Amino acid sequence: MAKVSIGIPAYYGEEGVARLLHSIGQQEYEDYEVVITDDSGDGRIGRLAEGKKNVRYYKNEVRLGAAANWNRAMHLCTGEYMKIMHHDDWFTAPDSLGEFVRMMEEHPEADLVFCGTRQVGRDGEYERFISPEDAGLLRQDYRNLFLGNTIGAPSAVMHRRGVGEYDGALTWLVDMEFYMHILKGNPHFAYTEKPLVSIGVSAGQLTESCIGSREINIAEYGYVYRKYGLGGEKAYKRKLMQILMEYGASYGEAAGLGITKAEYLAGRAGKLAGKVKWKLGFRG
Numbered sequence: 001m002a003k004v005s006i007g008i009p010a011y012y013g014e015e016g017v018a019r020l021l022h023s024i025g026q027q028e029y030e031d032y033e034v035v036i037t038d039d040s041g042d043g044r045i046g047r048l049a050e051g052k053k054n055v056r057y058y059k060n061e062v063r064l065g066a067a068a069n070w071n072r073a074m075h076l077c078t079g080e081y082m083k084i085m086h087h088d089d090w091f092t093a094p095d096s097l098g099e100f101v102r103m104m105e106e107h108p109e110a111d112l113v114f115c116g117t118r119q120v121g122r123d124g125e126y127e128r129f130i131s132p133e134d135a136g137l138l139r140q141d142y143r144n145l146f147l148g149n150t151i152g153a154p155s156a157v158m159h160r161r162g163v164g165e166y167d168g169a170l171t172w173l174v175d176m177e178f179y180m181h182i183l184k185g186n187p188h189f190a191y192t193e194k195p196l197v198s199i200g201v202s203a204g205q206l207t208e209s210c211i212g213s214r215e216i217n218i219a220e221y222g223y224v225y226r227k228y229g230l231g232g233e234k235a236y237k238r239k240l241m242q243i244l245m246e247y248g249a250s251y252g253e254a255a256g257l258g259i260t261k262a263e264y265l266a267g268r269a270g271k272l273a274g275k276v277k278w279k280l281g282f283r284g
Contacts, residue, residue: 002033002054004081004101004158007073009066011039016087016200018048023090025053029098037073039063067166067174070154074165082161088200089155092118096196100158107190112182114157116193121201128152129193142183143228147239149176155197172210173220180228214247222257231258241267 006024010017017036024034034055038045041063049057056076064072070084081104091097096115103113116129130138134150151157154175163182166174183189210216221243230236237259244254245267254264 002031002079004029004032004083004097005074005077005079005161006032006034006097007070007077007082007084008034008036008087009039009069009073009084010036010045010087011066011069012041012045013087014044014048016089017045020085020087020090021048021052021055023092024085024097026094027091027097028094029101032097033077033079035073035076037064037069037076039065039069065168066171067168070174071165071168077161080161081158083158084154085197086153086155088202089153090198090200092195092198099192099194099196103190103192104158104160107188109186110188110190111160111163111186112157112179112189113159114151114189114191115196117152117156118195118198119201120198127195128199129195130191135191138183138189139187142180142187143230143233143236145176145180145183146224146228146230146236149173149179151176151179151191153197153199154178155199169223170220172213172216173224177224177227180224184228217243217247218249218253222253225257237263 008017008020021034024032032054034052036045036049036055036057038057038059043059046057046059049055058072058076060069060072073084074082081101083100100113100115104110107113116127119126119128130150130152137144138150145151157179159182163185164178166178167181170177221240225231225236225240230240240257241259241263244257244259251261251264255261
């Protein structure tokens with residue numbers, strides 16, 4: 001049994017999967033398995049897996065959707081350490097996987113470790129990483145992730161086996177909620193600012209379709225707000241109000257989340273005091 005499992009929940013994007021598999025094959029750390037669960041409507045991803053060392057391929061009989069496909073990949077993994085890698089992303093350097101494993105082994109108290117990332121798009125690239133101040137906020141209270149996902153994409157994360165699964169009720173905030181779930185059970189984590197993973201950024205991604213969606217943002221922020229009982233804290237209510245105002249929520253939608261008429265009207269009038277500011281690090 002391999003020490004590390006890398007799950008690839010694929011949905012088309014064979015060019016990206018080929019690049020990702022190549023980067024995995026270049027890793028200096030070799031005690032791993034790769035599990036591909038394919039939600040595509042054809043078999044082109046499967047052909048990429050043929051003859052690849054330590055790679056197992058599974059074609060979904062019916063399309064599962066994003067979160068369910070991620071979960072199927074994790075359920076089929078057997079390693080002690082688990083990591084999802086999306087087909088847009090790849091390991092930046094040959095020592096990347098080994099660095100993840102080193103963090104896990106040097107921090108046995110932690111169930112979750114993560115890294116900085118290199119964001120790569122058509123217009124260039126830059127590095128993204130959590131600041132020490134924001135890491136301190138997460139150590140104070142895992143719920144502060146609701147204020148902003150400072151951990152990053154699933155490809156930037158590794159976790160221990162058995163910590164839970166992605167919430168199928170979510171699309172946009174599914175990764176953030178998963179990290180909240182892990183840290184609620186065990187608040188310890190470790191991280192490095194090193195960009196161990198490169199994140200491909202393009203206009204056709206799920207992220208791009210979700211970020212501008214009124215329905216998704218109001219529904220999902222409201223769902224997480226209720227699930228974690230965040231209504232008693234001013235900072236979290238302020239964040240929710242920012243989302244509701246930004247996406248033009250009706251009073252009925254706001255009231256369903258415990259927002260009073262006075263709070264709603266104050267928000268509409270632009271009188272909501274203060275904005276939550278995060279200090280993510282960036283390097284061009």
